[in-house]
Structure formats: structure tokens, C-alpha cells
Amino acid sequence: MLKQDDRSAFEVLYRKYWRRLYDSAYRRVQTREDCEEIVQELFLDLWSKRQHLEITTSLEVYLFTALRYRIYNYIRSLLTKKAHLDYVLQRGDHEANLVEDQLYYEELQRALDAGVAQLPEKYRRVYELSRQEHYTYREIAQLLELPIDTVEKQMAKALKLLRLHLKEHLFMLLLAANLLA
Numbered sequence: 001m002l003k004q005d006d007r008s009a010f011e012v013l014y015r016k017y018w019r020r021l022y023d024s025a026y027r028r029v030q031t032r033e034d035c036e037e038i039v040q041e042l043f044l045d046l047w048s049k050r051q052h053l054e055i056t057t058s059l060e061v062y063l064f065t066a067l068r069y070r071i072y073n074y075i076r077s078l079l080t081k082k083a084h085l086d087y088v089l090q091r092g093d094h095e096a097n098l099v100e101d102q103l104y105y106e107e108l109q110r111a112l113d114a115g116v117a118q119l120p121e122k123y124r125r126v127y128e129l130s131r132q133e134h135y136t137y138r139e140i141a142q143l144l145e146l147p148i149d150t151v152e153k154q155m156a157k158a159l160k161l162l163r164l165h166l167k168e169h170l171f172m173l174l175l176a177a178n179l180l181a
Helices: 007-029 032-048 059-118 121-132 137-144 148-180
Strands: none
Touching: 007 032, 007 059, 032 059, 059 121, 059 148, 121 137, 121 148, 137 148
16 A cells, blocks of 8 residues: 555554654664654655565564664764864864974974074084985085095095084973973
8 A cells, every 4th residue: 555655544553653663772872852753754754765665574573673774773873973073172172282283383483493403503504505405416516516535435424413413402301391290
């Protein structure tokens, strides 16, 4: 009768099974609004697919099986939402740390700039051309009229001096961060 668009047959099914389906859903879901929505969608789906339904068991078994799958989907959806919320909350903490990270970055940049300023002139010039102006060693050698191996050695010495300078600075920075924590 349902396949022939008989609304009265649908209403009979609705009145006969709605309460039992709702009670079954409530035992698992525990919220009135969500249970009502799940059961309503089940009946809405039943009506919209009435022309193509092939029920091989009893209608009651079909309805309770469909309800079980809807409850599984509902719970899966809740877990997914919770996972997304947890991710956003964790990311919020991460974003709060971005300010602190930015402050540490700026402090480190100041220390690097101070270290570069302390380099001997020939090392500083090679470092600046390489790291700030993005010249290749070959281009620096041509620009400064030096052999390429001299440019490589000066760059290596500049980097070694900067590492030592930053190592001392980072130790003091970490010490200060741990004292504040």
C-alpha cells in the first residue's frame, strides 16, 4: 500500500511504530530532541523511498534495523564533531603560543643581527651577500674579485662565529624562559 502512495497506510505505520522506535533510540542517545529527529528522518526516508523499497524481512525488523544504522551514524557524527572541536581547541592553544614564538623569533633575530655586526668586515660582507642578498658563492667571488675557495672559507668562518654567538645567546634565552615558566 505504501508503494501505491497510500498516505493512510503510512499514517498507520507511523502511529504503530513511532513510540517504540523513539523509546529504542532514547535508550542509546539520551536526548529527546535528537531521538525525535532520528525517528522523524527515518519515517521521512521511508516515505520518500516508498516506490523503490524492497523489504525482505518484516517491516518491524526493517524499521528497527534502519534505526540502529541511523543511531550509529548519529554517534559517529558526534565523535567526528568532538574530534574537530578537540583539534580546534588544541590549535587555539597553539595559536596562543604563536605570540610567544614571535617574541622568541624577534629576540633571536636581534641576536643574529648583533652577531653579524660583530663579524670582521670581510666575513660580514660575504655573509650579507650570501644570506641577505642571495648571491651565489661564484657571484660573490666575481663581485669581490676573490677566488671562490676564499669566499667559501670566509663564509664558513662567519657561520662558525655566528653559531658561537647564537649558542651563548640561546643558552641565556632558554635560562630566562625556564625561570619565567
